[in-house]
Amino acid sequence: MERSTHACACAGCSEQNEEQMLAQLDDILTDYVNKPGGLIPAMQTCQKMFGYLPKPVLKRISERFGKSYSEVAGVTSFYSFFSTVPRGKHMVRVCLGTACYVRGGKEVLRAIKKELAIDVGETTADRNFSLDVGRCFGACGLAPVIMVDDDVHQRVKPAKIGAILRLYADSEATPAEAELAK
Amino acid sequence: MVHVTINNEAITVPAGTTILEAAKQVGVKIPTLCHLEGQTPIGACRVCLVEVEGARTLSASCATPVAEGMVIQTHSRRARAARKMAVELLLSEHDGECQTCNRNQDCELQTLANEMSIQFVRYPGARARPILDQSTPGLVRDNSKCIKCRRCVTVCNSIQAVGALFPQGRGFDTVIGPAFTLDLDEVACVQCGQCAAVCPVGAISERDHTAGVWAALDDPQKYVVVQTAPAIRAALGECFDNEPGTLVTGKMVTALRRMGFNRVFDTNFAADLTIMEEGTELLTRLKRALVGKEEVALPMFTSCSPGWIKFAEYYHPDFLENLSTCKSPQQMFGAVAKTYYASKIGVRPEDMVVVSIMPCTAKKFECQRPEMNDSGVFDVDFALTTRELGKMIQEAGIDFNSLPDGKMDSILGMSSGAADIFANTGGVMEAALRTAYEIVTGRELPLENLHVKPLAGLEGIKLAALRIEDTLPAWEFLDGVELKVAVAHGLGNANRLIHAIKDGRQEVHFVEIMTCPGGCIGGGGQPRFTNDEVRQKRIQAIYAEDEGKQLRKSHENVEIQKVYEEFFGQPLSERSHHLLHTHYKQRELTKKK
Known part of the structure; x- marks a missing residue:
């Protein structure tokens, strides 16, 4: 509910x-x-x-x-979805389930860590992003997958990470919410 | 009934029987590290895998009920190999420093590895996180030994309703322990030690206090007295390969004397003292309620069991007024030894060391409660478990089984049969009734062999009613009153009983609570492994000890009479209030940080 x-x-x-x-x-x-x-x-x-x-x-x-x-x-x-530490405005989750793992999930994770300069379980200094890993989001056909808040991003390449995160960098709302608000 | 074949042997068992139980009936022992009798099986350890014909995978026999026509091979090559691998995987993450482990020679994992002829572990790999928790006086947790079987979680939650231990995290990184891997003293733990009693390995055990006792024994300036709880004499023998239920009272006394204790006394003496005080307290409360029409906290609860006391302080603070103000026998003994006895023999309390041998880990906590110092110093200095005493006897080079019987010293060594039965569930109540009934009516309790039958046995909650008639003039207000009593053992049962009382579903005057299943004979400090069969045998031994005595009632103990004459005056006197009674405080469920 x-x-x-x-x-x-x-x-x-x-x-x-x-x-x-x-x-x-x-x-x-x-x-x-x-x-x-x-x-x-x-x-x-x-x-x-x-x-x-x-x-x-x-x-x-x-x-x-x-x-x-x-x-x-x-x-x-x-449950990895529960957190006992304050989280950033946006939650970035990288899937490391089997399908995503073999299709480059680890490289995607490395790129995100580098882009945000934080490790798994941490939050950026501006409290905009938190980073976590998950084991299968149920979208194996789209691997590798990341989720930012409730949005699923499919077939992610390390090179695309910067562009994806910039979508969230300055806005309060997620793109989906922004879409709804229109 | 279901027909199955186990290792080519046909057997018929009731539906619902597990493969593990059925195998036992045909003389086949399937190993297990997580199974606990009477509890929902969880199949956590994977050590009981067997082969069921037609099944795709091996089955955990503890959690698989038999089915009609099932054909089971418990020791086929495939089953043996799988079980061996399961044990090897446990060994690979287990801190295997067996020689220096307190469970050396008493470890189910070690035994199993030996029985499976594991000489080599094929899986080098990560070890369990080494968290050493020495935060409490009663228990030590060593996570590097934990095999995550979850027996402790089951007893702590399902049997004791305490909930201090629970799996934290998931997968390989799971830690079995308090919330967020905090220390035990930061959550509500009552120190009952039932976790330590069921742990198959050295992951939870009592805190070792033997070094302090050795130091006291070796110090010529110290006058060291020892008291032994009622439940020890029916269990200590098991440390020396005797059958459960072997009474070793006399050998125990001789062993303690040879170890160098200056005086060998009996907690049973203090149990008789408890009956004098607690029985009088109950009658006083009843009188105030019935004659004075005062608001008196009833029912009254017994207060001998320190795990129960701590449990009430956490979970039933609104009932603290209902707890008897009597200290436990352990603490009464300490207070009497360091005041009355010390002055009698001219020893300063600070030069006397009181050691108690207890079936219990919560007693270690109890004797360190800051208010337990009415003699001016801590009334009890060290509480050792039955197991710790067993090890000290070994270390002292005493051949226990060949010892002659000895006798307790006087004056704190004499006890009645009523004191013996403090060891088992229902016993404190029966002992109290033997004395209270006689005080009120002037006649002996009119029951066969002085036993209150409905209160005996391992039923979780037991009830009895006793009509009081033809009282002595002073107790006329009780004439015709039906005294209702209740007994619960195991804190889960205690909790259920208390809720029934709170909700008005159960009307009762006097309640006995013992923390551990079966009472003290099943305490967290007793020799392992305690199951219901062992509990029954120990209880039988205790009743035999009771019935074997001339003296069956606390108030007839002449040493007790003498101590009242020379020191306390009468029960509930000012001096006994000061030395034999105490108070309780509400406790926070979690520590504020």
């Missing part, structure tokens, strides 16, 4: 004060707490809301769901 929130997903939210953050959270969690399998959807919503999953948020989730903090942390750290 998608849920609109008034909080933006930008990295600035990490500076939001903790009490405000937790107050917002309590409202949202109420929808999920008594549903079987509600934990992961709740975490997804929280990540959307805060841009990442801050530790105080995870602790509150564990209390509300009556699950131990270790269990909630275990779920968080199992």
